[in-house]
Amino acid sequence: MTDLDLEGIGKKLIGMTKRLNRLYTYQSLTFEEYLQDEDRQATIERYLEVVIQAAIDINRMLIKHIEDIDLEELTNAEAFTLAGELGFIASDLAAQLALSAGFRNVLAHIYDDIIPEMAYRALQLAVVQYPQYIQQIQTYLNSLEKDE
Secondary structure (H helix, E strand, O other), X not given: OOOOOHHHHHHHHHHHHHHHHHHHHHHOOOHHHHHOOHHHHHHHHHHHHHHHHHHHHHHHHHHHHHOOOOHHHOOHHHHHHHHHHOOOOOHHHHHXXXXXXXXXXXXXXXXXXXXXXXHXXXXXXXXXXXXXXXXXXXXXXXXXXXXX
């Protein structure tokens, strides 16, 4: 069990919100419009990667605070699953977001072979799912403050 870095988590949540607000501006693009601008695609992909990574980091920070486990042995998808099991976020949301962890790996490591349809779909899901994640994490953090 470690001390919880509330300031660090707060910064990550603010950064996620800022990037999600930028992603909202692209949500209304048709797939054809998305394909027409490679710079816009790269911007969207980067915002998605950072939003997903921030959530993974938050999950790991919260898990480390509660559980004495080796985080190195935990995959990014498992970090979402465990976040659901430990009550940081709802289990159904955790299961949905665990899928995005795999896409984050594609964005970070297989960037030359990103399938545009996958990135476009990830954009549509992220602007719905990640605001829920932020709200649920904030609710969890608020419950910790009440317990103190």
